[in-house]
Amino acid sequence: MELFSLPVFTMAVPAVVFAGISKGGFGSGVAFASAAILALVIDPGMALGLMLPLLMLIDVASLPAYWRKWDWPAARVLLIGGVPGTLLGALFYAWADPDAIRLIIGTVAVAFVLWQAAVQRGVVRLGTQHFGPRVGLGAGLALGFTSFVSHAGGPAAAIFLLGQGLSKTRFQATTVLVFWAVNLLKCGFYAGMDIFTKESLLMNVALAPFAVFGAWLGIRAHQYVSEKVFFSITYVALFATGLRLIWVALT
Template identity: 45%
Template structure:
């Protein structure tokens, strides 16, 4: 309890909000909105602590999704992307070991800005994803990029989405495949995060603090998906993501 209180009221409030956002996103609006949670938390914590704390929260929410889509995925596409993601995870671990926290702040902020721009371009119709199937070898590049961006800021969605949309999978199979891929990537990241020391000190009490808020977020996401205008919700979320990403980049450069 003492370790948790040492974080201070601001950190605990932001951590609760980040967990709520992640839970609501995955349950009601697609996992892409969860990308705002890590930059939000990294504004008030060391980046390593922020991404480390978010991982078990995201994994807890993922459990229900994996169960709901069990064995409805495209195994060939999923395992190609999962295997390729190991290279990206290794690259992320090497970057963390070789740099200081400010470089990670810039990386998290830069990915947040890129993700917000990518989603904004899609919403505005400026970016049209390919409709033709990509060759199997493209999965190795998409998976590696997804592994790296997921390691750095839990935002590996775009490369996976680009590849899978080209396969023109049925909706359920598409959703099940994305759920399996990121569940597996998150499982692989956990021991790497632990080996790099992301869970030393008071990280565990912070994670336990965040988990109930993530579960509340799941219920809010299910409620909001039925009531909130989807376009307005996403637009507001990506504006917040861009603001958080911009602040992290400025903090890292400063």
């Protein structure tokens, strides 16, 4: 399906607004759902290239609201691990075909929802112990890799940050800072690997207002909207999207 078409634009607008709300107000854990949704209707590489500049715009729009409210030691260890993780992601992307990317995105989506269900039911307990730098480096490595190939670095960051016992705002500020830096690093690789196209960049211009609007909504919703309601809806959609991507990749 062509990028500049009514079905793609109709799908892209709510996906981009959702990414803005998620990154602006609820951490970056489920913002990758936007790329997963777009991968249902366009080539997954094109979906990744389309979303990255918009995610970076959302980072810039969100950063002032959380300026210097982050936990720098936690952010630093994630970023140190994120650099080699990003390199590994670039190597995998250069080797993989579109169905392999679909399979990765779909598997991460389904695994993330199952992980969250395990946490909610008490099977896995987070926030009850302090994770050290080694866990942070491992989380950063996973963050860099999954972020490069699916924009799905949020879950890896969340596992480590939740073990730091951060407040909601400090957690949010740290994720905004980390993904601003990681996305900036990814941008150079995406440009060098021709993941960006003239068509995708023009589409970015058209979608930019929706990204900023989503970030603004997310910042406001951070104080007033129940996280339980937001994430419950997101997990259902993400699980269905992940299963669909896995099915398409395998068949």
